Amino acid sequence: MGALLKLSRRIDSLNEFVGRWLAWLVLAAVLISAANATVRKVFDTSSNAFLEIQWYLFAAVFLLAAGYTLLRQEHVKIDVVLHNFSRPTQVKVEIFGFLAFLLPFVFAIISLVWPLVIGAYRSGEMSSNAGGLIRWPVFALVPIGFALLGLQGTSELIKRVAFLKGLIDDPGKKKQEKTAEEELAEAIRLREEGAKP
Numbered sequence: 001m002g003a004l005l006k007l008s009r010r011i012d013s014l015n016e017f018v019g020r021w022l023a024w025l026v027l028a029a030v031l032i033s034a035a036n037a038t039v040r041k042v043f044d045t046s047s048n049a050f051l052e053i054q055w056y057l058f059a060a061v062f063l064l065a066a067g068y069t070l071l072r073q074e075h076v077k078i079d080v081v082l083h084n085f086s087r088p089t090q091v092k093v094e095i096f097g098f099l100a101f102l103l104p105f106v107f108a109i110i111s112l113v114w115p116l117v118i119g120a121y122r123s124g125e126m127s128s129n130a131g132g133l134i135r136w137p138v139f140a141l142v143p144i145g146f147a148l149l150g151l152q153g154t155s156e157l158i159k160r161v162a163f164l165k166g167l168i169d170d171p172g173k174k175k176q177e178k179t180a181e182e183e184l185a186e187a188i189r190l191r192e193e194g195a196k197p
Helices: 002-043 048-064 066-071 087-123 136-164 180-195
Strands: none
Touching: 002 048, 002 066, 002 136, 048 066, 048 136, 066 136, 087 136
16 A cells, blocks of 8 residues: 555646646736737737637646646535535545546546547647647647546545555545635734734
8 A cells, every 4th residue: 555655645746746837827828818918909910829829728727737626625526415424434435436437537538539639630730710720739638637637536546545544644635725815814913922921
């Protein structure tokens, strides 16, 4: 189990790195959007490539961050029954969900999309819009994003089995760090407590 937990930590590190790096793509998309709007208003011209790169960046953030979102326990969970059960029972249901739904779904999507990526790459498929971009890089985001999600699903599966064996703390808790506002409030509170006689 130790080797599997080590693998899990490496997968977590990979998705943590990817998730933090993707934040820069959001900034890039905003800057490109602002530049495109400025050029359109000031010079009365625009480029489909600028519009499409914004879509590509959005797709990259959405698809590649799925594993990071799972790592952070931020996926939407609709729980109308499960909360009534003990935590070990909940973890067993989560394990079933990973094995029966998430991992097979990831495999199916990658299997279905990969031939499209290869076909678009070989044909040099371009956007049908004038001045548009090549398509295969954005198509490739789908299998890459699902591979990261599948890896994180594997990591979460390992952690849940380790939790049931009593080797680690509950991996299903959200990994929340303090927000900037919470850190500021705590700093003010500590400063006020330090000023009291």
